[in-house]
Amino acid sequence: MPRPREGDTGPPAGGSEPVIDLRGGAVSYGDRVLWRGLDLAVRPGEFLVVLGPNGSGKSTLVRTLLGLRPLSAGTLTVLGGPARRGRRHIGYVPQQAALSAQALLRARDLVRTGIDGHVFGPRWPRRAVRDRVDTLLEAVGASAYADTPLNLLSGGERQRVRIGQALAGDPRILLCDEPLLSLDLHHQRAVVDLVDARRRSHDTAVVFVTHEINPVLGAADRVLYLAPAGHRLGPPEEVLTSDSLSSLYGTRVDVVRVGGRVVVVGAPDDSAGPLTRRSPEHEGARP
Numbered sequence: 469m470p471r472p473r474e475g476d477t478g479p480p481a482g483g484s485e486p487v488i489d490l491r492g493g494a495v496s497y498g499d500r501v502l503w504r505g506l507d508l509a510v511r512p513g514e515f516l517v518v519l520g521p522n523g524s525g526k527s528t529l530v531r532t533l534l535g536l537r538p539l540s541a542g543t544l545t546v547l548g549g550p551a552r553r554g555r556r557h558i559g560y561v562p563q564q565a566a567l568s569a570q571a572l573l574r575a576r577d578l579v580r581t582g583i584d585g586h587v588f589g590p591r592w593p594r595r596a597v598r599d600r601v602d603t604l605l606e607a608v609g610a611s612a613y614a615d616t617p618l619n620l621l622s623g624g625e626r627q628r629v630r631i632g633q634a635l636a637g638d639p640r641i642l643l644c645d646e647p648l649l650s651l652d653l654h655h656q657r658a659v660v661d662l663v664d665a666r667r668r669s670h671d672t673a674v675v676f677v678t679h680e681i682n683p684v685l686g687a688a689d690r691v692l693y694l695a696p697a698g699h700r701l702g703p704p705e706e707v708l709t710s711d712s713l714s715s716l717y718g719t720r721v722d723v724v725r726v727g728g729r730v731v732v733v734g735a736p737d738d739s740a741g742p743l744t745r746r747s748p749e750h751e752g753a754r755p
Contacts, residue, residue, distance in 0.1 A: 484511045485548075487641050487673045488533060492542035495528050502528055503694055504541065508701065512640065513671040515664065515687050517678060517704075520694035521735075526677045527563075529694075530645045533675065534560060547640060559639030559672075561630050561663075563646040564623055571619040575610055575629045576601050578618060582636025604632040608662055624655030631662050642666060644676045648683060656683040663687075681708070682729045 494504035502525030535552035695716035
């Protein structure tokens with residue numbers, strides 16, 4: 469279920485302990501600081517959307533939570549311990565990318581790697597693995613192409629399979645790094661619905677990085693907006709305002725809501741990110 473919303477500072481309300489607890493977080497590359505002073509507590513069942521221009525550190529945040537990129541400052545606990553790679557109860561849905569070595573894998577083969585591709589020690593019995601893969605493929609609506617090579621699937625179909633792979637470890641946290649990239653509006657909504665259904669049915673915390681706010685706006689409990697002049701954290705209706713984004717960009721930005729959609733006018737070129745200057749009929753398309 470969606471968690472109670474709060475303002476721009478402090479952890480979410482509610483009694484559950486955070487599954488992600490970042491305090492005073494900073495990441496820099498040499499003299500270039502991506503973000504600093506970031507306090508973020510994400511609790512079970514919360515859907516956090518991460519927005520911002522290219523180069524603002526959105527994907528770096530995901531890599532930090534995965535234990536692939538250390539903080540430059542601050543502290544981070546994930547599932548009660550330090551962030552480290554290979555955590556079974558953290559699911560990861562990556563950006564659309566070149567298939568390379570995965571091209572000839574069938575959909576069911578990719579999902580199976582989420583079950584036994586990183587497990588040390590005794591493996592599941594073969595029949596149990598097959599049954600689990602079939603269950604996951606059905607859950608994400610991919611049973612019809614379970615035995616189809618990935619290179620023959622559409623982008624939307626591949627993302628369904630990747631979500632199945634991410635769910636294989638029964639994740640308590642689901643990290644989604646631009647999963648809507650290059651998808652049409654229909655497939656964007658399908659991906660969001662799958663992720664949202666998982667968090668509602670299993671109280672899974674979701675961190676969802678995207679450039680496309682409108683398909684995910686209805687699911688978002690909070691928004692973390694990373695921008696050149698800092699960051700803002702809070703409910704969508706508080707973060708996605710003209711005053712808020714103007715402050716973050718250091719220039720006048722107008723946020724317009726039309727028919728339930730959010731459109732941003734005046735953000736610097738290629739830095740509006742999720743809220744591009746577009747007409748409603750082009751909603752969901754990449755700029």
